[in-house]
Amino acid sequence: MSHEPIVWLGALVTLALYSILYRENALYRAAEHIFIGLGTGYGIYIAWTTILYPQWWQPMTKDGQWWWIFAFVAGALYYAIYTKRFVWMSRWIMITMLGLFAGMEFKGWTGSYLPQITASFKPIIGPEPPYIDFSNLIFLITLVTVMVYFLFSFEHRSRIVGRTAGTGRWLMMVAFGAIFGSTVMARMSLFITRLYFLFHDWIHWIPDK
């Protein structure tokens, strides 16, 4: 077994967190709150030491760049939301930031998705090997049927539209299944890593690789 206190602490907290698998209990709650508190505290420390202090406080107080005070004023405007009298001030900063980020999102959207729309025009008969054509055909069917499913401007009364939309729904179910499978895989990876920590670092049952 490990002789390092930090490993023991990590192991005991890991076991406390996994105790939820048996039943809800106070140990689990305590470990959960400690984790959240530590994460938040560490985040504040890193934010101050690597961002706020060197990039804002130091230039403002030591390098004579007094105009950085306006960053504080702008940030403080958010907190005006807590007073009825000054709530209008918080809206100024919010609408400014909303406008700024909406513009950036629009730019980001075109940069991200327009190339994907272009790439969705795939040949189903072309110079590629037949399995690529077949793959492109499945892609095309999925694209069209799922798009038909999301046509909400009219009711899907027509048999053709209804069945096409139904096929789209089934194909989306396949995609959701794949996503759920990936989620299980991701969670299992995290669990195995913790098992490795417990049985390798803590009680030394697993030999070194």
Place this chain on the structure above:
Amino acid sequence: MDQFADRLARIDRRLIFAMVALICLVPLVTGFSMRAIVSPPTQKLYDAIEKTPPDRLVVLSSVWDAGTKGENEPQTEALMAHLFRLKRRFAILSMGSPQAPTLAEGIADRVAPEFGAKYGEQWVNWGLKTGGSAWLQSLPKDVPGALGNKDWKAVPLSQLPVMKDVKTFHDNVGLVVDITPSGTLGAWVAFVGQPYQVPIGFACTAVMAPEAYPYLDSGQIVGMMTGMAGASQYFQLLNRKGFVTQAMTAQAMAHFLILALIAVGNVGYFAGRRVDRQGGA
């Protein structure tokens, strides 16, 4: 028969958890491992790093924290080992995740001695940066300016040989790999990859992979490493041994168990339904 069906459909979840834990432990304790089959997206990412020009910097955007260590840590280790082996310069950048610079630097410190690499010569940590998309748009145009001319421990960039002549992404950066459990890929593609013609690679948690395939399909990303499975494949490409190889075997066995349990649960469900029908008739 009805009792048997009922038991199958009502296996205590705690028993299932214990079975999963036990089956995962077997390969970890015995050292039994199965060979990973390298997927095309992982191979593409490996090839992209191989092809990176030696005079250009690689940026590892490390945005993960302790919550996804199991997946993102082996990915980061694999990428760093590859870059150290090829003697490519790289920078660690963490946007919005306070734990990320420390975790990524810990891996670099652990792997670097194997290759005789030194901080400041072959790699640099740019540290935590906030400001999201707005800051990211300023970075490619003026790298030292956006970083405040310092690394994350306030060492001037001019004192670090790894940052020599690094001015813009277009001229000096050969590849960006986004190692992440969150949705940062879109920003890299839109604000860096497309406008500055910098290839983007992606190393994500398994949950994120299905959403990233359209980027791979359209050529917006040059390759992708998916979760622990991708890391295990990358380790195999590097011919590198590590915990992740056994971990993937453990995961495969857990998946077999889950499939078997799904089958058992369904047998119990349908048998119970049949008994109910016969009882009703």
